[in-house]
Amino acid sequence: MNIEIKKSIKPVKYEVAIKQLEDRLLAINNNKKSDLIWILEHKEIYTAGTSYKEEEILNHNINLVKTNRGGKITYHGPGQLICYFVINLKNRKKDIRKFITIIEKTIIESLSEYNIKSYGDPKNIGIWVNDKNDIKKVAAIGIRVSKWIAYHGFAININNDLSKYQNIIPCGISDKGVTNLKSINDQNYNLLNDLIINNFIKNLET
Numbered sequence: 001m002n003i004e005i006k007k008s009i010k011p012v013k014y015e016v017a018i019k020q021l022e023d024r025l026l027a028i029n030n031n032k033k034s035d036l037i038w039i040l041e042h043k044e045i046y047t048a049g050t051s052y053k054e055e056e057i058l059n060h061n062i063n064l065v066k067t068n069r070g071g072k073i074t075y076h077g078p079g080q081l082i083c084y085f086v087i088n089l090k091n092r093k094k095d096i097r098k099f100i101t102i103i104e105k106t107i108i109e110s111l112s113e114y115n116i117k118s119y120g121d122p123k124n125i126g127i128w129v130n131d132k133n134d135i136k137k138v139a140a141i142g143i144r145v146s147k148w149i150a151y152h153g154f155a156i157n158i159n160n161d162l163s164k165y166q167n168i169i170p171c172g173i174s175d176k177g178v179t180n181l182k183s184i185n186d187q188n189y190n191l192l193n194d195l196i197i198n199n200f201i202k203n204l205e206t
Helices: 014-029 096-112 162-167 192-205
Strands: 003-007 035-040 045-048 064-066 073-076 080-088 127-130 135-146 149-157
Touching: 003 192, 014 035, 014 080, 014 149, 035 192, 073 162, 080 192, 096 127, 096 135, 096 149, 096 192
Parallel strands: 003 035, 045 064
Antiparallel strands: 035 080, 045 073, 080 149, 127 135, 135 149
Protein backbone atom coordinates (compact mmCIF):
# COMPACT_ATOMS: atom_id res chain seq x y z
CA MET A 1 0.00 0.00 0.00
CA ASN A 2 1.20 3.49 -0.81
CA ILE A 3 2.67 5.38 2.17
CA GLU A 4 4.19 8.86 1.93
CA ILE A 5 7.43 9.25 3.89
CA LYS A 6 8.24 12.69 5.25
CA LYS A 7 11.34 13.79 7.18
CA SER A 8 11.61 17.27 8.71
CA ILE A 9 15.13 18.58 9.33
CA LYS A 10 14.16 21.60 11.45
CA PRO A 11 12.01 21.27 14.61
CA VAL A 12 8.26 21.43 13.94
CA LYS A 13 5.91 23.27 16.28
CA TYR A 14 3.64 20.78 18.03
CA GLU A 15 0.36 22.50 17.14
CA VAL A 16 1.41 22.78 13.49
CA ALA A 17 2.25 19.08 13.33
CA ILE A 18 -1.07 18.01 14.86
CA LYS A 19 -3.01 20.26 12.48
CA GLN A 20 -1.23 18.61 9.54
CA LEU A 21 -2.06 15.16 10.91
CA GLU A 22 -5.73 16.07 11.29
CA ASP A 23 -5.85 17.55 7.77
CA ARG A 24 -4.26 14.38 6.44
CA LEU A 25 -6.82 12.26 8.28
CA LEU A 26 -9.67 14.09 6.52
CA ALA A 27 -7.94 13.77 3.15
CA ILE A 28 -7.40 10.02 3.64
CA ASN A 29 -11.00 9.58 4.74
CA ASN A 30 -12.06 11.29 1.50
CA ASN A 31 -9.68 9.11 -0.55
CA LYS A 32 -7.66 12.15 -1.62
CA LYS A 33 -4.29 11.28 -0.07
CA SER A 34 -2.24 8.24 0.93
CA ASP A 35 -1.09 7.15 4.39
CA LEU A 36 1.74 9.09 6.03
CA ILE A 37 4.82 8.35 8.14
CA TRP A 38 6.52 11.53 9.35
CA ILE A 39 9.85 11.73 11.23
CA LEU A 40 10.50 14.99 13.09
CA GLU A 41 11.59 16.70 16.28
CA HIS A 42 9.85 19.22 18.53
CA LYS A 43 11.23 22.05 20.62
CA GLU A 44 10.62 21.66 24.35
CA ILE A 45 6.94 21.02 25.12
CA TYR A 46 4.81 18.90 27.43
CA THR A 47 1.64 17.32 26.04
CA ALA A 48 -1.29 15.90 27.99
CA GLY A 49 -3.40 13.07 26.57
CA THR A 50 -7.07 12.46 27.25
CA SER A 51 -6.57 10.47 30.48
CA TYR A 52 -4.09 12.71 32.31
CA LYS A 53 -4.70 13.95 35.87
CA GLU A 54 -3.79 17.37 37.28
CA GLU A 55 -1.73 15.82 40.08
CA GLU A 56 0.62 14.37 37.43
CA ILE A 57 1.88 17.92 36.79
CA LEU A 58 4.67 18.50 39.34
CA ASN A 59 5.71 21.91 38.02
CA HIS A 60 2.85 24.17 36.95
CA ASN A 61 5.22 26.57 35.19
CA ILE A 62 5.80 24.19 32.29
CA ASN A 63 4.43 24.74 28.78
CA LEU A 64 1.62 22.16 28.67
CA VAL A 65 -0.59 21.54 25.65
CA LYS A 66 -3.71 19.40 25.96
CA THR A 67 -4.18 17.04 23.03
CA ASN A 68 -6.71 14.46 21.86
CA ARG A 69 -4.35 11.49 21.73
CA GLY A 70 -4.69 8.68 24.23
CA GLY A 71 -2.46 8.52 27.27
CA LYS A 72 -1.25 10.95 29.88
CA ILE A 73 1.52 13.59 30.09
CA THR A 74 4.80 13.27 28.27
CA TYR A 75 7.73 15.49 27.29
CA HIS A 76 9.00 16.30 23.81
CA GLY A 77 12.22 18.11 23.03
CA PRO A 78 15.59 18.15 21.26
CA GLY A 79 17.34 14.79 21.05
CA GLN A 80 14.12 12.85 20.66
CA LEU A 81 13.02 11.01 17.53
CA ILE A 82 9.32 11.52 16.92
CA CYS A 83 7.47 9.35 14.44
CA TYR A 84 4.00 10.60 13.57
CA PHE A 85 1.70 8.71 11.26
CA VAL A 86 -1.73 8.69 9.70
CA ILE A 87 -2.57 5.09 8.83
CA ASN A 88 -5.88 3.89 7.37
CA LEU A 89 -6.86 0.73 9.26
CA LYS A 90 -9.83 0.24 6.92
CA ASN A 91 -7.29 -0.97 4.37
CA ARG A 92 -5.86 -3.37 6.92
CA LYS A 93 -7.28 -5.33 9.84
CA LYS A 94 -9.53 -3.14 11.98
CA ASP A 95 -7.62 -4.14 15.09
CA ILE A 96 -6.26 -1.36 17.31
CA ARG A 97 -4.42 -3.74 19.63
CA LYS A 98 -2.69 -5.34 16.62
CA PHE A 99 -1.70 -1.89 15.37
CA ILE A 100 -0.13 -1.00 18.73
CA THR A 101 1.72 -4.33 18.61
CA ILE A 102 3.08 -3.33 15.18
CA ILE A 103 4.39 -0.07 16.66
CA GLU A 104 5.98 -1.89 19.59
CA LYS A 105 7.58 -4.47 17.29
CA THR A 106 8.92 -1.70 15.04
CA ILE A 107 10.69 0.03 17.92
CA ILE A 108 11.99 -3.20 19.49
CA GLU A 109 13.39 -4.48 16.18
CA SER A 110 15.01 -1.15 15.41
CA LEU A 111 16.70 -0.86 18.81
CA SER A 112 17.95 -4.45 18.58
CA GLU A 113 20.14 -3.31 15.65
CA TYR A 114 22.10 -1.37 18.28
CA ASN A 115 22.24 -4.34 20.65
CA ILE A 116 19.63 -2.77 22.90
CA LYS A 117 17.13 -5.25 24.29
CA SER A 118 13.73 -3.64 24.84
CA TYR A 119 10.18 -4.85 25.33
CA GLY A 120 6.54 -3.80 25.56
CA ASP A 121 4.47 -4.02 28.74
CA PRO A 122 0.74 -4.87 28.51
CA LYS A 123 0.08 -2.89 31.71
CA ASN A 124 2.17 0.18 30.85
CA ILE A 125 2.12 1.22 27.20
CA GLY A 126 5.47 2.17 25.74
CA ILE A 127 8.84 0.49 25.23
CA TRP A 128 10.97 -0.39 28.22
CA VAL A 129 14.53 -1.48 29.00
CA ASN A 130 16.13 -3.16 31.99
CA ASP A 131 18.99 -0.79 32.80
CA LYS A 132 21.14 -2.29 35.57
CA ASN A 133 18.08 -3.99 37.13
CA ASP A 134 16.13 -0.73 36.91
CA ILE A 135 13.10 -0.73 34.59
CA LYS A 136 12.98 2.48 32.53
CA LYS A 137 10.93 3.75 29.61
CA VAL A 138 12.84 4.60 26.43
CA ALA A 139 9.92 5.19 24.05
CA ALA A 140 6.41 6.57 24.54
CA ILE A 141 3.38 5.69 22.40
CA GLY A 142 0.20 7.74 22.06
CA ILE A 143 -2.42 7.23 19.37
CA ARG A 144 -5.95 8.20 18.48
CA VAL A 145 -8.27 6.39 16.07
CA SER A 146 -10.97 8.26 14.16
CA LYS A 147 -13.12 6.56 11.51
CA TRP A 148 -10.65 3.65 11.64
CA ILE A 149 -7.75 5.95 10.76
CA ALA A 150 -4.94 5.88 13.34
CA TYR A 151 -2.84 8.96 13.97
CA HIS A 152 -0.45 10.71 16.38
CA GLY A 153 2.58 8.46 17.00
CA PHE A 154 5.53 7.54 19.20
CA ALA A 155 8.72 9.15 20.51
CA ILE A 156 12.09 7.52 21.14
CA ASN A 157 14.53 9.14 23.56
CA ILE A 158 17.97 9.32 21.96
CA ASN A 159 20.03 11.98 23.78
CA ASN A 160 17.35 14.29 25.19
CA ASP A 161 17.58 16.05 28.56
CA LEU A 162 16.16 13.53 31.04
CA SER A 163 15.92 16.11 33.83
CA LYS A 164 12.85 17.55 32.04
CA TYR A 165 10.84 14.53 33.19
CA GLN A 166 11.17 15.71 36.79
CA ASN A 167 8.44 18.27 36.08
CA ILE A 168 5.80 15.59 35.51
CA ILE A 169 4.85 12.03 36.34
CA PRO A 170 5.68 10.65 32.89
CA CYS A 171 2.73 8.80 31.39
CA GLY A 172 1.23 8.65 34.90
CA ILE A 173 3.78 6.03 36.01
CA SER A 174 5.53 7.02 39.23
CA ASP A 175 7.37 3.81 40.11
CA LYS A 176 9.48 3.49 36.93
CA GLY A 177 12.07 5.80 35.43
CA VAL A 178 12.81 7.24 32.00
CA THR A 179 16.05 6.86 30.06
CA ASN A 180 17.51 7.47 26.61
CA LEU A 181 19.57 5.47 24.15
CA LYS A 182 22.82 7.36 24.78
CA SER A 183 22.61 6.45 28.47
CA ILE A 184 22.17 2.78 27.62
CA ASN A 185 24.62 2.45 24.75
CA ASP A 186 26.62 5.53 23.73
CA GLN A 187 26.88 5.18 19.96
CA ASN A 188 25.81 6.85 16.72
CA TYR A 189 22.05 6.67 16.11
CA ASN A 190 21.98 8.60 12.83
CA LEU A 191 20.50 5.60 10.97
CA LEU A 192 17.67 5.04 13.46
CA ASN A 193 15.25 7.18 11.41
CA ASP A 194 15.56 4.91 8.40
CA LEU A 195 15.42 1.75 10.51
CA ILE A 196 12.16 2.92 12.08
CA ILE A 197 10.62 3.77 8.70
CA ASN A 198 11.68 0.51 7.03
CA ASN A 199 10.59 -1.70 9.94
CA PHE A 200 7.28 0.15 10.33
CA ILE A 201 6.42 -0.35 6.65
CA LYS A 202 7.50 -3.99 6.78
CA ASN A 203 5.39 -4.70 9.85
CA LEU A 204 2.36 -2.87 8.46
CA GLU A 205 2.51 -4.99 5.32
CA THR A 206 3.08 -8.31 7.08
